[in-house]
Amino acid sequence: MILPRWAERFWPVVPIIGALLFIIALLFLFGADPLESLNIMFLKPFENQAKMLSVMAFWVPLTLCALGLLVTFTGGLWNIGVEGQMILGSLGASWIALTVDAPAFVLIFLEIIVAMLAGALWGALTGFLKTHGKVHEIFGGLALNNLASMLSLYLIAGPWQPPEGGSFRGTPPFQEAALLPRFAESRFSPISFVLTILAIGLVFFALNNSFWGLKLKALGKNARSAFLLGVSSERETIYAMMFCGALAGLGGAVRVLSWFDSLRQNISGGIGYLAILVVMLAAYRLLLVPFISFFFSLVLNGSLTLQLKTQLHSSLGGILTGVMVLFILLFGEASKLGFRKEVEKDE
Amino acid sequence: MNDLYIVSFFASAILNSSPLIIAVCGETLTERAGVVNLSLDGSMLMAAMSGFIVAYEMDNIWLGFFAGAAVGAFFALIIAFGSIRLKQSQFAIGFVLTLLGADLSAFLGQNHTRLPGPSVAHLSIPYLADLPILGPLFFDQNIIVYFSFVLVAVTWWWLNRTQPGLHLRSVGERPEAAFARGVKVNLVRYLYSIVGGALVGLAGASYSLGIKIGWSDNHILGLGWIALAIVIFGGWSPVRGAFGAILFGVTKGLATYLQGTFPGVSIQALNSLPWILMIMVLILVSGDFTERLIAYMPQSVQDPLRRQLRLAPPLALGATLDEE
Numbered sequence: 001m002i003l004p005r006w007a008e009r010f011w012p013v014v015p016i017i018g019a020l021l022f023i024i025a026l027l028f029l030f031g032a033d034p035l036e037s038l039n040i041m042f043l044k045p046f047e048n049q050a051k052m053l054s055v056m057a058f059w060v061p062l063t064l065c066a067l068g069l070l071v072t073f074t075g076g077l078w079n080i081g082v083e084g085q086m087i088l089g090s091l092g093a094s095w096i097a098l099t100v101d102a103p104a105f106v107l108i109f110l111e112i113i114v115a116m117l118a119g120a121l122w123g124a125l126t127g128f129l130k131t132h133g134k135v136h137e138i139f140g141g142l143a144l145n146n147l148a149s150m151l152s153l154y155l156i157a158g159p160w161q162p163p164e165g166g167s168f169r170g171t172p173p174f175q176e177a178a179l180l181p182r183f184a185e186s187r188f189s190p191i192s193f194v195l196t197i198l199a200i201g202l203v204f205f206a207l208n209n210s211f212w213g214l215k216l217k218a219l220g221k222n223a224r225s226a227f228l229l230g231v232s233s234e235r236e237t238i239y240a241m242m243f244c245g246a247l248a249g250l251g252g253a254v255r256v257l258s259w260f261d262s263l264r265q266n267i268s269g270g271i272g273y274l275a276i277l278v279v280m281l282a283a284y285r286l287l288l289v290p291f292i293s294f295f296f297s298l299v300l301n302g303s304l305t306l307q308l309k310t311q312l313h314s315s316l317g318g319i320l321t322g323v324m325v326l327f328i329l330l331f332g333e334a335s336k337l338g339f340r341k342e343v344e345k346d347e
Numbered sequence: 348m349n350d351l352y353i354v355s356f357f358a359s360a361i362l363n364s365s366p367l368i369i370a371v372c373g374e375t376l377t378e379r380a381g382v383v384n385l386s387l388d389g390s391m392l393m394a395a396m397s398g399f400i401v402a403y404e405m406d407n408i409w410l411g412f413f414a415g416a417a418v419g420a421f422f423a424l425i426i427a428f429g430s431i432r433l434k435q436s437q438f439a440i441g442f443v444l445t446l447l448g449a450d451l452s453a454f455l456g457q458n459h460t461r462l463p464g465p466s467v468a469h470l471s472i473p474y475l476a477d478l479p480i481l482g483p484l485f486f487d488q489n490i491i492v493y494f495s496f497v498l499v500a501v502t503w504w505w506l507n508r509t510q511p512g513l514h515l516r517s518v519g520e521r522p523e524a525a526f527a528r529g530v531k532v533n534l535v536r537y538l539y540s541i542v543g544g545a546l547v548g549l550a551g552a553s554y555s556l557g558i559k560i561g562w563s564d565n566h567i568l569g570l571g572w573i574a575l576a577i578v579i580f581g582g583w584s585p586v587r588g589a590f591g592a593i594l595f596g597v598t599k600g601l602a603t604y605l606q607g608t609f610p611g612v613s614i615q616a617l618n619s620l621p622w623i624l625m626i627m628v629l630i631l632v633s634g635d636f637t638e639r640l641i642a643y644m645p646q647s648v649q650d651p652l653r654r655q656l657r658l659a660p661p662l663a664l665g666a667t668l669d670e671e
Contacts, residue, residue: 133630139626147623316454326425
């Protein structure tokens, strides 16, 4: 089958429309008004400053994780462990917030540094398991995610429980000085936004303008040739994991210091896993990541609003983003589906 | 712990790990053909949800199992199609389906949560169930347990003693050679992806219809990942995989028991046990550590030991073959 040129140009929209149709069908199935529901999810948040700030507050850690993942994906690594690296970041920041007494700016500086170190440590552990124990990073990462989550539950129920007794829900709220300054009573902290923009620049530099980025690309494209050319795959693997872990750890710090005001159960909220989808939907391109990440934040927050208004399960947002990534993977390239390009005629 | 308690402890560990055994057999078949179905966590959730809803609405558990198997097979088919035909990454598609399965099952099952529903009946096997120790362990269970044990035997026999099994392994180890000998590599891969996926689906439905009866959000979240890990530490063998699954069930049960007996021990530490065990076993079977350990052994046992312990994945695992 031959596809006309105009159709080929617009092909990338097809999977997206397909995903929307899928969602509309689901909404019909459950007796909801599709247009009204989509309106609540996509457009309504733009009319409301509080909603927008909430979207941006969600965007920060999601983007930080996605940025880190760009680095590990470039090195050919499937860093599912990003979720646990984020949790460790939350734990690091909480530890400082609960135990250190200092002026706000010292405290926040310390929290961020310790969070990044903790995330990097967890990343290094996955890398080390891969390079020295031959444990595939998907399984090493997964085990470490679970261990990180157990560790946080233990801390909440044990050493860090509120004085009135463990509720198992979270630690007591942190001292005011330990929290990131937040914008207009929202969960959004401008400092974390600035740090995210800096991180975008850092990752851009690391991947495009540094020798390390070049080595990582070589490693990701063909590990064996890279090794023969003198790239130490073990060292670069661990460094890449640490880099990602540090950014995810920063994301985790933002979760406890501005999204919440304490360490809670399920602190990561699955953001690490979502970030993997963000990077895939962005086709591993850095400049698309912030926008795709914004889209995810919008849809996921929108589906929570939708649940409040219509009782529809809030997993709808996750379904929309998941189906979109799936359809793009499956139907993203017309040529692979058996369509041929229109042959260009010589003049 | 008295003797009776020990027996009932192991009997319930075996019951609880039987769906895992089924999933491990399915995934072992798929991976031995060279395809990785990473979506287990999502497809088992979807299968558990559809299995329960179909059984509930139709009031027929067998239709429920069938629905679970169909959903599992469909998810596996997406992965096979995406990787074989569209040359996309199996890991990427599998991972998306993992997350999508969790969300989709939560949404589709939202009106059927926490309902009392049909479940698999207990089925003692006459005479055999009266055997001391073995009886309560293996013959005083339900059909899921019996099926899982028969499945292990059949999978082993199919893989190692039949010609289609030989083809299956050749496709996973040396697809080019198999293709040159006339084996339809991609057809075989589609076939075992679907069969394996159907078994994974059965495993999911087994949970909602026989082990953790009913449906709720994220009903069996995480168990699919455990099944994937067990396939690896079972060294891609259904028999060792079954032992791995039971070992997991025993650790899990032990955690519950110890928590009841020694309340001072933190529940988180106990729940971490299976994961720590998993990492240690993975290091043991895949790292250089084992090789160094074997070098200390007497010469005569080195080779058999190596054969027993060195658990290499199928050579062409995750690689696609262009048949043109």
